[in-house]
Every structure is written in C-alpha cells, then in structure tokens.
C-alpha cells in the first residue's frame with residue numbers, strides 16, 4: 001500500500017505524487033480529526049479498545065453480508081473472502097490486547113458515525129447504484145479508521161501501542177483502496193469518482209456534527 005488517506009489536499013498531493021492522476025483524484029479525506037481526540041482516547045483505553053474490537057467485528061460481518069448479497073460477482077467474492085479473515089484476525093488481536101492488560105471487552109455501543117453514513121446510502125433504484133454506495137460506505141469507514149489509527153500511532157505515549165496502531169493503519173489503508181478498486185470493476189470510473197466526492201462532502205458534514213468522544217474510534 002503506497003498511499004494513505006490524507007488529512008488535507010496539500011499533504012495528499014505531496015505524498016501521492018507517484019500515483020496516477022485518477023488515483024490522486026479519488027483519494028483523500030477532507031477533514032482531519034481534532035488533535036485533542038487522541039488524548040481523550042488515551043485516557044479511556046478500555047473503552048477505545050472495546051469500540052475498536054467491535055469495529056473490526058462489524059467489518060468482517062459486513063464483508064460476509066456483501067458476499068451473500070452479491071454472490072454472483074466472482075471478483076467481489078474472491079476479494080472480500082480473505083478480508084473477512086483479516087478483519088476477524090484484527091478483532092482477535094484487539095481482544096488479546098484487552099486480555100493482556102486485564103481489561104474486559106465491554107458491550108457494543110451505538111455507532112453514530114456508521115449509522116449516519118448508512119442514511120446516505122441509496123436504498124432504491126438500480127442495483128449498481130446500491131452496490132456502489134455500499135462499497136463506498138466501506139471505503140469511507142476504512143479511510144476514517146485509518147486516519148484515526150494514524151493519530152493513535154503518532155500521539156499515544158505507549159510505544160508498543162503506537163506500533164500496534166501503525167499496523168492497523170496500514171492494513172485499513174489497503175482495505176480502503178480495495179473497496180474503491182472493487183467499485184471500479186463494476187461501475188464506470190467517472191461515476192465512482194463523482195459519487196465518492198459526494199460521500200466525502202457528506203462525511204465532512206457528519207464529522208462536524210459528531211461529538212468528539214475518546215471512547216469511540218469514530
């Protein structure tokens with residue numbers, strides 16, 4: 001994975017100079033996380049690890065549900081099958097981390113960020129439009145998770161945890177790209193790009209109105 005979702009366009013251009021124009025146009029979150037978030041997360045480690053564990057679990061479950069829904073799309077099935085294993089592996093890694101620290105996996109919490117993204121998905125219409133939105137929803141969740149893990153990998157005091165989150169950051173960056181690439185296999189690139197822009201703009205709106213909480217990955 002050569003490029004990460006970047007916090008602003010300037011940095012983004014600097015870091016992705018070697019990518020194709022098309023890829024450059026499609027990458028990039030537009031609103032960076034409030035830098036105070038990492039400090040909040042650091043003081044509620046049990047809560048953030050719990051929330052993170054459920055994020056990984058939901059990623060695995062969503063990939064399974066896409067495989068069931070689009071079982072006739074060979075490439076999608078082939079690409080997502082190993083991601084299920086990977087996300088479940090992530091869940092287990094976070095679980096191990098909780099156990100190691102004598103912490104407990106708490107209850108799953110309401111995921112306001114994801115719920116709001118789901119409201120933006122097209123529900124009716126052509127199946128390709130629904131598929132596009134479902135793939136872009138996942139791309140966006142992966143991108144924002146990646147950005148949050150980047151914050152943790154840079155801002156936490158604990159060196160071990162910084163490294164722990166760096167690996168997650170790299171992995172979720174790869175998933176982010178995969179969902180965009182998958183969308184482009186089934187839907188014309190121009191359409192993917194146009195809709196991705198709408199999703200990015202909508203995500204800014206969600207992020208602006210979302211409470212900054214240290215017990216949530218998003």
Ligand SMILES: [Fe+2]
Nearest residue numbers: 056059087090
């Ligand atoms: Fe993951």
Ligand SMILES: [Fe+2]
Nearest residue numbers: 059142172175
């Ligand atoms: Fe992921």
